[in-house]
Amino acid sequence: MANVEIKQENLVYAKPRLITNDEMHYCPGCSHGTVHKLIAEVIDEMGIEGSTIGVSPVGCSVFAYRYIDIDWIEAAHGRACAVATAAKRLYPNNMVFTYQGDGDLAAIGAGETIHAAARGENIVTIFINNAIYGMTGGQMSPTTLLGMKTATTPYGRDAQLNGFPYKIAEMMAHLDGATYITRQSVHTPANVRKCKKAIRRAFENAMAGNGYSMVEVVASCNSGWKLSPVDANKWMEDNLIPAYPLGDIKSTTLPK
Amino acid sequence: MKETIIIAGFGGQGVLSMGKILAYSGVMQDFEVTWMPSYGPEMRGGTANVTVIISDKRISSPIANEYDTAIVLNQQSLDKFESQVKAGGVLIYDTNGIINPPTRSDIEIYAVDAAAECARLGQAKLFNTMILGGYLKLKPIVSMENVMLGLKKSLPERAWYLLPQNKEAILRGGEIIRRVR
Amino acid sequence: MADSDVRLMKGNEVIAHAAVRCGCDGYFGYPITPQSEVMETLMELRPWETTGMVVLQAESEVSSINMVYGGAATGKKIMTSSSSPGVSLMSEGLSYLAACELPCLVVNCQRGGPGLGTIQPSQGDYFQACKGGGHGDYHMIVLAPASVQEMYDFVSLAFDLAFKHRNPTMILADGAIGQMMEKVVLSEQQPRLTDEEIAERYGDWATCGKGKRKKYNICTSLFMNSEDLEEVNLRLQAKYRRIEAEEARWEAIMCDDADYVVVAYGSSARISSAVVELAREQGIKVGILRPITLYPFPVKPIADLAARGVKGFLVAELNAGQMVEDVRLAVDGKTPVEHYGRMGGMLFTPEELLQVLKDKLIK
Numbered sequence: 001m002a003n004v005e006i007k008q009e010n011l012v013y014a015k016p017r018l019i020t021n022d023e024m025h026y027c028p029g030c031s032h033g034t035v036h037k038l039i040a041e042v043i044d045e046m047g048i049e050g051s052t053i054g055v056s057p058v059g060c061s062v063f064a065y066r067y068i069d070i071d072w073i074e075a076a077h078g079r080a081c082a083v084a085t086a087a088k089r090l091y092p093n094n095m096v097f098t099y100q101g102d103g104d105l106a107a108i109g110a111g112e113t114i115h116a117a118a119r120g121e122n123i124v125t126i127f128i129n130n131a132i133y134g135m136t137g138g139q140m141s142p143t144t145l146l147g148m149k150t151a152t153t154p155y156g157r158d159a160q161l162n163g164f165p166y167k168i169a170e171m172m173a174h175l176d177g178a179t180y181i182t183r184q185s186v187h188t189p190a191n192v193r194k195c196k197k198a199i200r201r202a203f204e205n206a207m208a209g210n211g212y213s214m215v216e217v218v219a220s221c222n223s224g225w226k227l228s229p230v231d232a233n234k235w236m237e238d239n240l241i242p243a244y245p246l247g248d249i250k251s252t253t254l255p256k
Numbered sequence: 257m258k259e260t261i262i263i264a265g266f267g268g269q270g271v272l273s274m275g276k277i278l279a280y281s282g283v284m285q286d287f288e289v290t291w292m293p294s295y296g297p298e299m300r301g302g303t304a305n306v307t308v309i310i311s312d313k314r315i316s317s318p319i320a321n322e323y324d325t326a327i328v329l330n331q332q333s334l335d336k337f338e339s340q341v342k343a344g345g346v347l348i349y350d351t352n353g354i355i356n357p358p359t360r361s362d363i364e365i366y367a368v369d370a371a372a373e374c375a376r377l378g379q380a381k382l383f384n385t386m387i388l389g390g391y392l393k394l395k396p397i398v399s400m401e402n403v404m405l406g407l408k409k410s411l412p413e414r415a416w417y418l419l420p421q422n423k424e425a426i427l428r429g430g431e432i433i434r435r436v437r
Numbered sequence: 438m439a440d441s442d443v444r445l446m447k448g449n450e451v452i453a454h455a456a457v458r459c460g461c462d463g464y465f466g467y468p469i470t471p472q473s474e475v476m477e478t479l480m481e482l483r484p485w486e487t488t489g490m491v492v493l494q495a496e497s498e499v500s501s502i503n504m505v506y507g508g509a510a511t512g513k514k515i516m517t518s519s520s521s522p523g524v525s526l527m528s529e530g531l532s533y534l535a536a537c538e539l540p541c542l543v544v545n546c547q548r549g550g551p552g553l554g555t556i557q558p559s560q561g562d563y564f565q566a567c568k569g570g571g572h573g574d575y576h577m578i579v580l581a582p583a584s585v586q587e588m589y590d591f592v593s594l595a596f597d598l599a600f601k602h603r604n605p606t607m608i609l610a611d612g613a614i615g616q617m618m619e620k621v622v623l624s625e626q627q628p629r630l631t632d633e634e635i636a637e638r639y640g641d642w643a644t645c646g647k648g649k650r651k652k653y654n655i656c657t658s659l660f661m662n663s664e665d666l667e668e669v670n671l672r673l674q675a676k677y678r679r680i681e682a683e684e685a686r687w688e689a690i691m692c693d694d695a696d697y698v699v700v701a702y703g704s705s706a707r708i709s710s711a712v713v714e715l716a717r718e719q720g721i722k723v724g725i726l727r728p729i730t731l732y733p734f735p736v737k738p739i740a741d742l743a744a745r746g747v748k749g750f751l752v753a754e755l756n757a758g759q760m761v762e763d764v765r766l767a768v769d770g771k772t773p774v775e776h777y778g779r780m781g782g783m784l785f786t787p788e789e790l791l792q793v794l795k796d797k798l799i800k
Contacts, residue, residue: 051646055507065655071644073510074657075503076533082500083507087644089491090463090513091632094646112503115496276618280445283620289445291618295471295556316711318617318704321786409445 016040022066029229031219032061034186038196040068052095053087055080057104060134064099078109081116084123097124103133106142106168120177120211124202130221138224169216173250180205180213181250187233211254218244257312260320264305265329270384275306281398281406282310290318365436382425389429448588449615453478455592460627462513463491465504470556471612472546475518498523502530509539510656512635512643518544521562532571536658540599544608546615549782557782558612563759566609567732576677578606579731581702585619613704680733687735688727695724700764701753702728709753711787739767749773749798
């Protein structure tokens with residue numbers, strides 16, 4: 001691409017400083033890129049890029065470590081919260097967060113996630129919930145809705161055959177060590193702004209030593225859902241958000 | 257000098273700690289020692305045993321299949337270990353609860369009625385040091401001074417106030433041990 | 438009277454004391470018999486109040502090895518301990534640690550298997566420790582202590598080797614060494630590295646926060662491009678060849694004039710060493726070759742003995758025959774190599790072993 005000089009008066013948008021120049025591998029319409037941007041902005045605004053450690057998952061966001069200019073540890077599938085626990089305990093003044101999808105967190109990594117929260121680890125989990133396995137090609141995840149078609153539920157998720165979906169954020173809110181649990185989305189500009197505030201609040205909560213925080217982001221996977229980006233957002237509004245309602249679920253301090 | 261001892265009985269009788277006191281006493285006297293337990297679910301009522309080896313040379317194997325001395329504190333242990341005492345070796349037991357006493361004639365057999373003596377004194381917890389006292393009377397391989405140092409090292413600091421009465425028990429064990437055959 | 442710093446301790450207890458005293462930064466573990474005293478002792482010692490060492494009981498071995506991974510990635514001196522079934526659960530994590538070339542220490546206090554098996558001692562995990570265990574082509578450096586003092590000394594040695602080669606290191610002990618008490622001399626307290634020292638020393642790889650670095654660090658084992666992954670593998674293999682050339686350790690006891698050599702490690706070497714005394718009393722010249730590193734395996738001393746004309750080797754292990762394969766490779770058919778093993782938590786006695794040696798090699 002030709003290097004075009006943009007005049008200051010014409011500049012309407014700039015890539016956040018901490019987003020790297022690596023070309024993103026995400027599909028057009030995917031929510032990951034937006035959430036990455038928000039995290040990069042929050043880290044920059046808090047002035048903590050030198051002391052932040054990100055833990056990336058296995059799943060579509062496995063390469064999150066290519067895109068934000070901070071130190072990253074790539075965790076084994078599901079183990080991000082265990083990895084983050086150690087990093088944070090060894091560097092208590094650092095900001096340590098995990099970035100995980102619903103396959104990584106809610107299926108194989110449910111145990112590590114619950115126990116990190118129960119211990120009140122001062123870490124943040126950004127949980128991208130698009131109700132499907134993206135990277136492996138669109139299989140059922142624990143948060144796949146009943147009736148939803150995926151590669152492993154070709155006739156729609158059937159409770160008798162596949163069990164029921166479950167609500168991670170609500171479940172996590174039961175844990176004493178988890179003090180800030182919220183569910184957000186990034187499918188409209190207003191929601192993007194709210195989501196950024198939530199991420200900032202979660203990061204501040206962790207740095208204040210107030211236990212575990214989770215920002216669940218109800219997200220779009222238009223490729224996995226086999227919809228156009230616009231139709232995917234519409235489908236999300238009509239189906240996913242009613243099942244996983246947005247807003248703060250818990251905001252408190254650690255029990256004495 | 258090399259002395260290989262098996263101490264066996266019920267969990268809760270202080271079998272493992274008796275072995276530890278003896279082994280620590282050996283350390284205090286500059287001997288080489290090993291303490292090798294049968295480990296596992298040795299809660300009260302289960303069986304426990306420990307092999308203690310005290311030597312003036314490097315100890316090769318920490319396990320043995322015959323012993324210079326067996327200290328057996330219940331019937332099961334007596335049944336199991338009587339045959340594993342070396343010819344000419346020593347078997348020490350407490351007669352309490354023993355229905356079938358030892359029968360070998362090629363070993364020296366001694367009894368320490370420590371359970372009865374402790375019951376008389378109302379001091380059940382001194383049982384294992386009293387037995388140990390009986391053993392040390394027969395085989396004074398470590399000095400009393402080092403036994404007391406070993407005992408102190410074996411106990412957490414909060415239990416050090418018990419040292420004088422344990423010393424009494426060790427001495428009493430030496431008085432009540434008797435040759436059976 | 439003995440020096441007051443000489444203590445009588447269990448193998449498992451000294452692992453904990455050694456960790457604190459060598460300046461370990463973090464222990465993450467999960468209870469399992471027969472090694473639970475490691476974490477119990479650490480919790481009793483409360484090192485977070487003295488050296489600042491982190492000690493954490495995880496919810497599983499899967500979690501604890503991934504905590505080790507996370508901690509080691511930040512450049513800190515990190516360890517865990519477990520026993521056989523727990524180490525199986527850690528195998529995935531060990532592969533990641535090896536792939537990312539992270540220094541760390543894993544203690545396996547082996548028990549009998551397969552499956553839930555028994556809590557009694559075994560050496561059934563030799564293959565798992567030395568030949569992989571997890572997926573992919575990798576090696577850990579494996580040390581086999583044969584005494585409580587070696588349990589203590591090898592903690593510091595293991596960390597030195599781990600950081601020297603940026604490679605996970607395992608202490609492969611067993612329930613017998615872990616539960617046994619012996620005299621041990623404790624070393625002086627070493628300081629932990631400061632965060633600044635870590636950033637300085639390991640700044641080219643440690644993901645401890647970018648700090649003043651220009652380039653950010655990534656700890657990953659994902660290489661979607663086959664050429665890249667082959668290159669990573671070639672680099673790892675080159676490192677393993679270097680480790681094989683530099684780090685093989687062994688002890689030879691009475692091997693110089695020996696007609697027969699028992700090869701044994703850890704607790705079985707300890708038991709076997711009594712065979713030398715017994716055999717020589719009967720006029721049979723027996724020696725012991727004790728591998729101290731199981732990986733790298735001490736090939737040379739065994740090959741040299743075979744070349745010198747030793748009449749036969751007896752490999753004594755508490756398993757069905759694992760290390761014997763490495764001995765046979767080293768001997769390369771020059772002389773008979775026999776195996777004797779007990780399993781299920783059974784130990785052999787020196788007398789038993791001598792009889793086997795006579796039956797199998799002297800006839």
